[in-house]
Amino acid sequence: MRVFFDSSAFAKRYVREEGSEAVLTWCDQATELCLAAIAVPELVSAFCRLHREGHVTQAQYLSLKANLLQDITDVALCDLTPLVMRHAVRHLEQNILRAMDAIHIGSALALDVDCFISADVRQIDAARKAGLQVIHV
Secondary structure (H helix, E strand, C coil): CEEEECHHHHHHHCCCCCCHHHHHHHHHHCCEEEEECCHHHHHHHHHHHHHHCCCCCHHHHHHHHHHHHHHHHHCEEECCCHHHHHHHHHHHHHCCCCHHHHHHHHHHHHHCCCEEEECCHHHHHHHHHCCCCEEEC
16 A cells, blocks of 8 residues: 655654554555655754754754655655646645645645545645545544
C-alpha cells in the first residue's frame, strides 16, 4: 500500500504527540511511504522552531534532522512537476487551502497513492473531495 503523509502527519513520526502511534503504525503497514518534496524543508523548519523555542536541545535537533534525512532515502518523493501544479491550482480554486497544503494534495494525486494521511482537518476535507482515501491523525 502506497501511503502519502503530509508534513503535519509525518512530523509525528519524529516528535511524540497525539497521533504519533497511528503514524508509526501506518509507516509499518505501508509498502511505500510517499511525500511531497516540500515536506523535507517544512519538517526541518519545524525542528528548527522546536530548537529555537527550547523544546529540543541541539543534540536532539541534529538527531531529528539526521533521522529525517536517512528516512527520505527510502521514500517516494514527489517533485513540483507541471502535473502537481495543475492539481494544486485546481484544488486551491475549489477549496479553502494554503498553497503548501494544495501541493501536498497535488503530489498525492500525481503519485496515485492508496491513502493520504494528515493532521490538518481543512486539508483532509479537500483531499477527500479530490477523491483520495484520507486518514486523520
